[in-house]
Amino acid sequence: MKKIFLSLFGLTxxxxxxxxxHTSFLNAIDANAAQYGTIAQTIWGYAEMGYQETKSSAxxxxxxAAEGFVIEKGxxxxxxxxxATYGTDGPVIAILGEYDxxxxxxxxxxxxxxxxxxxxxxxxxxxxxxxxxxxxxxxxKNYLKETGKAGTVKFFGCPAEEGGSGKVYxxxxxxxxxxxxxxHWHPNNKNAANPGxxxxxxxxxxxxxxxxxxxxxxxxxxxxxxxxxxxMNYMVNMMREHIPSxxxxxxxxxRGGEAPNVVPDFAEVYYYARHDRRDVVIDIFDRIVxxxxxxxxGTGTTMDFEMIGGTHELLPNDxxxxxxxxxxxxxxxFDYTSKENEFAKRxxxxxxxxxxxxxxxxxxxxxxxxxxxxxxxxxDVSFTVPTAGMGAATWVPGTPAHSWQAxxxxxxxxxNKGMLVAAKTLALTAFKLLDNPKIMKEAHAEFLEKKGxxxxxxxxxxxxxPALDYRN
Numbered sequence: 001m002k003k004i005f006l007s008l009f010g011l012t013x014x015x016x017x018x019x020x021x022h023t024s025f026l027n028a029i030d031a032n033a034a035q036y037g038t039i040a041q042t043i044w045g046y047a048e049m050g051y052q053e054t055k056s057s058a059x060x061x062x063x064x065a066a067e068g069f070v071i072e073k074g075x076x077x078x079x080x081x082x083x084a085t086y087g088t089d090g091p092v093i094a095i096l097g098e099y100d101x102x103x104x105x106x107x108x109x110x111x112x113x114x115x116x117x118x119x120x121x122x123x124x125x126x127x128x129x130x131x132x133x134x135x136x137x138x139x140x141k142n143y144l145k146e147t148g149k150a151g152t153v154k155f156f157g158c159p160a161e162e163g164g165s166g167k168v169y170x171x172x173x174x175x176x177x178x179x180x181x182x183x184h185w186h187p188n189n190k191n192a193a194n195p196g197x198x199x200x201x202x203x204x205x206x207x208x209x210x211x212x213x214x215x216x217x218x219x220x221x222x223x224x225x226x227x228x229x230x231x232m233n234y235m236v237n238m239m240r241e242h243i244p245s246x247x248x249x250x251x252x253x254x255r256g257g258e259a260p261n262v263v264p265d266f267a268e269v270y271y272y273a274r275h276d277r278r279d280v281v282i283d284i285f286d287r288i289v290x291x292x293x294x295x296x297x298g299t300g301t302t303m304d305f306e307m308i309g310g311t312h313e314l315l316p317n318d319x320x321x322x323x324x325x326x327x328x329x330x331x332x333x334f335d336y337t338s339k340e341n342e343f344a345k346r347x348x349x350x351x352x353x354x355x356x357x358x359x360x361x362x363x364x365x366x367x368x369x370x371x372x373x374x375x376x377x378x379x380d381v382s383f384t385v386p387t388a389g390m391g392a393a394t395w396v397p398g399t400p401a402h403s404w405q406a407x408x409x410x411x412x413x414x415x416n417k418g419m420l421v422a423a424k425t426l427a428l429t430a431f432k433l434l435d436n437p438k439i440m441k442e443a444h445a446e447f448l449e450k451k452g453x454x455x456x457x458x459x460x461x462x463x464x465x466p467a468l469d470y471r472n
Contacts, residue, residue, distance in 0.1 A: 022431045025143050026331075026424050029135055036135050036423070037416040039063060043127035044109075044411050047101040047120045049471040050160030053080045056099040056127070057157055060134050064155055067138045076173040078466050081166060082157040083175065084134075086141040090150030091437055093140065093430050094179040094385065096378065097133035098126040098161045103471060107404040109411030111346035121407040124162065125187025125394050128410060128419040132185065132392075135419075136426035143431055151434045154179065158377070160470075163203055163272075165309035167377035169466045171384055172459050179385045180440050181320060183429060184378050185422040187410065188391030189399045190359035191333050193325040193425070195388075196370030198314035198379055200278035202285040202460050205254070205270050205308055205470075206232065206292045210301040212265040222263030223300040226256050229267040232295040236271075236288060243284055248274040276313050276372045278460060308470050310460025312379035313372070315450055319443040320388035320429075325366045327428040328390050333361045334417045343412060344396045347405050353398040360393040374401070383457055386443040390425055394418030 029036075043056045057080040065071050069084035105121035108114050122128075137155040144151050156175065160166040176182060208229055213222030236249060243249075250272045257264030273284045289305065296303035336344060336357070348355040381387055394415040399405045409415055433439055 020147055020431070020435060022428055025139050025431065026428060028142065029139055029420060029423050029427065032135070033416070033420055036131050036419065037413070040127050040131040040416060040419055041411065043099055043130065044122050047106070047118050047122060049103055049120045050100045050162055050164035050166070051078065051080060051466065051468045052471060053099050053159050056130070057082060057159065060097065060099065060130055060157055063134055064137065067141060069137070069141065069155065075175060076169040076466070078159055078166060078169060078468070080157070080159040081170060084137065084155040084157070085152065087144055087152030090152060091180040091434070091440055092152045092154060092178055093433060094154045094156060094176060094182040095133050095137045095140070095426060095430070096156050096158055096167070096182060096184040096381065097130035098158050099130035100126055100160050100162050100164070102162055102402060105402070105404060105407050107407035109408050111343050111408065112350070113404050121404070122410050123402045123404070123407050125406060125410045125415065126161065128187050128394050128415050129185065130157070132419040132423040133426065135423035136430065139423070139427035140430045143434065149434050153430065161377055163309050164467060164470055165311055165377045165461055166466070168309070168311060168380045168459050168461055171380040171457070176381055176384045181433060181443060182381050182385045182387040183324070183426050184387065184389040185426060186389065186391050187394040187415070187418065189393060189395045189397050190364055190391065191328060191362070191393045191421060192359065192364035193321065193328045193390035194364070194367045194370035195316035195318060195321040197276060197316055197372040199248070199274040199276050199372050199375045200281040200313040200379065200460070201272060201274045201309065201311045201375035202281050203270070203272045203309040204305045205268055206303060206305045207266070207268045208296060208301045208303050210263065210265045210299070213263045215261045215263050219263065224263050225267035225301050226264045227299040228295050228301040228303060229253055229256065229269045231299055232269065232292050235291045235295065239287060239291065244275060244280060246275060247280060247284060248272070249284070270308070274375055278312055282460070306467070307461050307464055308467050311375050311377045312383055312460065314376065314379040315382040315387070317382070317386045317388050317443050317446055318368070319439065319446050320386055322366070323432060323439060324388045324390050324425065324429050327432065328425045329363050330428060331421055331424045333359065333363060333393065334421060335361060336414065340412070340414050344414065347396040347409060348398060350405060351398050356397050360397060380459070383451060383455070386447040390422065392418040392422035392425070
């Protein structure tokens with residue numbers, strides 16, 4: 001009885017470390033739900049694309065500065081990137097936040113498709129991502145301040161995740177080198193914290209230059225830059241048969257000419273190549289470059305290309321990931337109000353799927369064999385510091401990312417509720433790490449083993465400067 005009694009008061013008895021009660025710090029996040037909801041929905045309204053997130057970044061900086069964090073702006077040569085630090089000693093816990101929107105996904109927060117009359121929309125929910133991570137960082141700050149534990153929390157404002165590889169430049173600049181762990185999350189259609197990796201990715205814009213002429217009166221004098229693009233696309237599509245079946249290649253023609261009767265002298269195509277191994281991505285991308293060269297030669301045009309992004313695959317850390325899952329399970333899911341349920345049913349109808357609330361009300365069971373899906377520049381961070389994350393049900397079940405349905409739901413109280421699940425899960429995970437630094441040591445040991453003794457970090461985008469105008 002004596003051991004139990006003393007442990008309740010936060011004392012160490014016979015080698016047993018008591019755990020500080022976390023309830024009040026988690027309740028404080030709920031108590032500030034309205035403020036965090038306002039911040040998230042303000043950023044949702046800004047809908048600023050990669051490296052253009054001036055107002056979104058400023059709002060998060062102001063929020064953290066008001067809480068006593070020391071702000072460093074314009075880090076890694078990126079005007080909208082920043083760090084916010086509280087503490088000067090002990091283990092360093094990094095919390096990642098994003099806030100960029102996607103082009104072409106303008107949408108009001110309604111359960112039917114309607115343009116919001118903006119260039120972009122938060123189809124990946126990064127307005128919620130940045131806000132929840134900031135809320136978690138504030139909770140960790142309060143925990144450190146009130147318990148007197150040694151530790152430092154660093155929020156990293158990370159722009160241009162959507163194709164701009166913001167965190168790659170931040171990793172290259174050494175900004176995560178002093179962190180002991182890094183925590184992140186992502187909006188999702190369910191609550192889950194599985195260790196599935198993300199895909200490595202290389203992206204570039206291929207630009208073809210030809211010679212304009214009247215398409216009917218003097219076609220022999222023209223050399224179509226669009227022919228170069230179309231020839232390239234045709235050959236890349238033929239190449240799909242001869243690459244690993246798990247690889248992915250995507251492209252969009254961003255410039256193709258202005259009028260059918262004018263032979264276009266300029267055309268541009270934007271390419272992604274992905275796989276769960278970066279060496280495979282490098283090989284596929286090199287083959288795409290050779291195809292582009294051949295297409296220019298065959299069409300009498302010239303070509304150059306600009307690397308836009310390049311990210312490593314995500315390196316899972318089982319020690320941290322299991323801890324995040326346990327924290328998420330403790331926080332649990334949430335219920336819809338009758339109004340939210342009606343909204344969700346209408347969204348589900350547009351998706352042609354039944355409304356399954358199992359992993360909104362609750363949490364998906366842990367799956368150590370979860371497969372990688374998209375790509376994220378968190379991958380580069382994960383090769384620098386032990387990293388783990390989770391997904392929260394900010395979207396209606398069945399909703400795909402990068403869809404108008406995701407934009408719409410993210411602009412409602414459904415998105416806000418899922419955001420709070422994420423904030424509390426990240427905060428609770430950080431509390432546990434601060435309570436038991438041994439977990440961080442175990443995570444670091446796994447990190448070194450998985451990374452390998454011979455690993456040397458080489459950014460897939462090379463030594464180029466941040467592509468600050470890639471969304472122009």
